[in-house]
Amino acid sequence: MKISPLTKQLITEGFLKTAIRAPSQLNLPPGAMRFALEQLCRAIPKNPDVQIRRLRMAGLRAEELKPQRQATQLIFHIHGGAFFLGSLNTHRAFLTQVAARTQMQVLHLDYPLSPEHPYPEALDALFDAYCQLLDQGVQAKDIILSGDSCGANLALALALKLRQEQLPQASGLILLSPLLDLTLSSESLRYNGKHDALLSIEALEAGIHYYVPKSVDRADPAVSPFFADLAGLPPIHVQAGSKEILLGDAQRFKDKAAEAGLAVEFKIYTGMWHNFQMFSAWFAEGRRALADLAAFAHRLDQD
Template sequence: MAEDEIDAIRALLASKPRPVGWAARRARLDEVGSVWPVAPDVTLETVDAGGRPGEVLLAPESDPTKILLFFHGGGYCSGSILSHRRMVTEAGRACGLRTLALDYRLAPEHPFPAALDDARAAWRRLRESGVEAGRIVVGGDSAGAGLALALMQRLREEGEAQPACAWLVSPWTDLTMSGATLTSKDADDPLIHKTYLEALASAYVPDDMDRANPSLSPLFADLSGFPPMLIQVGSEETLLSDAARLAEAAGGARVAATLEVWPRMIHAWPLWNARLNAGRRALAHLGAFARSAL
């Protein structure tokens, strides 16, 4: 059954040619990410998240005083609240808390540090509203996971309290693209390939910046003082090395890091939790992790 489910997701992703151009890429990610709607018992509210639109989502019986601040994936150039809405709402349900999904600015119109500045402003808005840092989970998938790590680095630099924990799905942590699985998993990954990542990085990173800068590639950051991390990645991903090396770096910095490698899973598979049992189980693992940290 698990093989049938992931094969169906692969078929969905392959049902149309890979789009060309930023507008088409954004529309396609919104389409495949929102193919299954949010459960009808979830409430949604649009909010000001520090100067950018945000969406607060709450499932029944969740604790509104605890929150998941979530940054969507899409290589800093696509993805949205819409594309990740189902994933975020079910993550909140699993954790038993409220969620805030951020509509941060996208490259190439808004290159680095726009997304990081927006993430920092959203964090500040939460803290100013009275939410304690220890009642916040920071999370994201793909580039959104990299953004979560960059936010925690900035918080440490500014002497701010860290969140209770971090949830990092299929994290893109190395914009220098030095991971071995970018080559060894290229034929297995239906979504992420080195040439595509190169286009994304070129759009996001200013020409005068070194891509090894830790704010761009948190794999190379000093992770000491970071909160516990749950890192989830699929075995079929070209970014498998990014996740594994992040866990190793966290361990070297004496940070508690749990690395889960999910057999047969592809990039950001919890997006399709409505029809993918492994996606639901990954969110259940998140729920246990977050409840323990909170």
């Protein structure tokens, strides 16, 4: 029997709310949450045409995902997980889909997580990895910084740090379901609180508590890049689902980036929850999101 798209979506939302969002509201130890998330992500199918090679970058475990021998662009992706979850294992399958759809090489790093490694350790490690790419002869114009959820926060923070250090900037930024304001002032946290199938306010609060030291103001642009001066950043592609609690972060950032004169495009996907792109194998909106992401990346490649 063929299941309708709406029925499939409702079943998936119910499963995610039970298996991920509900446990995240219980203040479980980070280790238990990490293990559970890795097990659940094993159900996401990998693209068999993408080759995966393990390597180390600036002391970090990393993976290179290649859909073809030659690729003109490198997508430097930073995974999400509220700063204390996520790994090579949780995002491997999703990133094979990104590599296959863009036909670009994807570099995925296992950056240090909080609470064991609070700010600025993750950002510093990612900055060192980017610098190693430049030292190896990779041109900045051939790098696209990408991230989902808190990974989008770190991708934007990395771009700002590159500007501060006067280093060559990547050709563009891809921000998927971005968490950019750690003061949690977006209205969508309230009106989408019960609609988001994946992310809970409790998980966000726990992650921010783990990540931001008490000595750092949560409105500091280094941890909440929404509040940064955005002048001089490269073109930006932003995606969010209409049901996700971080929708407001994406919408407000889009407006601020446009006011700063940046080339920014914002895509919203009806009925989708936080990080819905990871489920692109099963949902048309997820596949459309990957197609939009790929179209943006290809435009950068042509410039």
